Amino acid sequence: MKKVLLLGATGYVGSDFSKLLSERFYEVIRIGRSELEGRSISELVDSWGSHAADFLINSAGYTGKPNVDACELDKANCLHGNAVLPGTISKVCQQLGLRWGHVSSGCIFTGRRGDGGGFTELDSPNFSFRQNNCSFYSGTKALGEEILRDDPSCFVWRLRIPFSNLDSPRNYLSKVMRYDTLLEAENSLSYLPEFVSACIDCFSLNAAPGIYNVTNPGAVKTSEVAQMIQNAGLTKKEFRFFETEERFMALAAKTPRSNCVMDSSKALAAGLKLRPIEEVLRESLANWVWESKVSA
């Protein structure tokens, strides 16, 4: 039975990792916050090394609740969770010779490439502290990737706006259904069950470590998602949209949002299973389970 060390097992992404790893017969060793903080690198090497795990997954991170605006009020913790912690894990894993993966984010990009395509793993982040145009959250995620750049045994998995068929305050589809007014924008998205499965596949398929855009192929506009929700009969409400991004920023947001299109062809070429975004959106909405009926 293969062993996996899992950080952040109680989060929105981590709990899906925890469930799927168990279903795939991995032994999951959950590393809590208390086992992580205040420990030196050598203490962590001893402690984690004692498990003789096959790999490690870091799904711990600071996302801000209910949304990214919250990070502006807790900058130090945000920086710690998204940039310092990955660097610490990297050092420990390098000393242990342990392969590992880090849940990063596509939110370090904005828009599309100059040639109209989605951003690839070779493009430099264009929504980061270094571009001076980003939220504090995006800045810290980009710094996290910068810190991991030279780690030869690390997968950097870029998640982008996760959703599934299970209603949740963290599910993009739930957010779209519940927001009073929406911002029209074009985005690539990650269907959460396929995201976690693809990440685990990186190890089982022996993919080459490095950055992967783990997003479902394609992109959708907010209005298209709203239309699909109506077509699925999940709401009768008329969706309203902010007239401009400026109105959105003035009325509803404290810090700029990333909206971007990602290219997932590297992930697909590596054998990771990510179906087209329209298909998984339609499927999620057809199999929608309201939060009151989601089992814990």
Add this chain to the structure above:
Amino acid sequence: MKKVLLLGATGYVGSDFSKLLSERFYEVIRIGRSELEGRSISELVDSWGSHAADFLINSAGYTGKPNVDACELDKANCLHGNAVLPGTISKVCQQLGLRWGHVSSGCIFTGRRGDGGGFTELDSPNFSFRQNNCSFYSGTKALGEEILRDDPSCFVWRLRIPFSNLDSPRNYLSKVMRYDTLLEAENSLSYLPEFVSACIDCFSLNAAPGIYNVTNPGAVKTSEVAQMIQNAGLTKKEFRFFETEERFMALAAKTPRSNCVMDSSKALAAGLKLRPIEEVLRESLANWVWESKVSA
């Protein structure tokens, strides 16, 4: 007897704080790394609150040894020490209603203002992640200031290239004497004994919290400092200089250096004692004590 909590008491700057505070009859409570890490905000509030201190000084930070290039190889720790830690201290001090001061750095600037003057406390850093032109070290120091921006009871003291009459690997004058080849550049500097004295005076003079450029008035070029060292009879060697900054970067440095002129008039107006840079340089060289004779 007034009480002071001191973080980083064993460092180059912190040990001068420690000495001068004792000389001024403050009771100094030294907070070590082990008392800081792995503690929650509320644990720190309890622990630090129990001392009923009058103020706190944070002279802990990650500077890189022997120089700033080392930070490029230890980014996570650098980010933690210079940006996350100040944010943690800020939260604890706010909960305790404790005034405090943070040793920041003028290295978040490069050059002079557009109008030829030195940078004031109202100028935005121009050598930072947000300008995408800096060393990782400078980037983390600028993020640290960003995190402290809204703390109403914090002094942010910008130190800039510390020196004194005591030979030390951290003393700018010792570095100039020992480097094989020098980079010609114009800089403001901080005479360390006056720096720590001025910082302590912020509390005793009841200055308004906020940012202070704690640098000695004026600026000097490396070649002028070299000439003063020769005039003082401290070396017979012929100083050599890199032909250009490009040669310096190609041959001797991994990451860009900040060279900048600071305006210290706000500090002077607040009553902090900082003599002109030429005067304190000359005095330090006249009273020079070689490392072998510096008592611990």
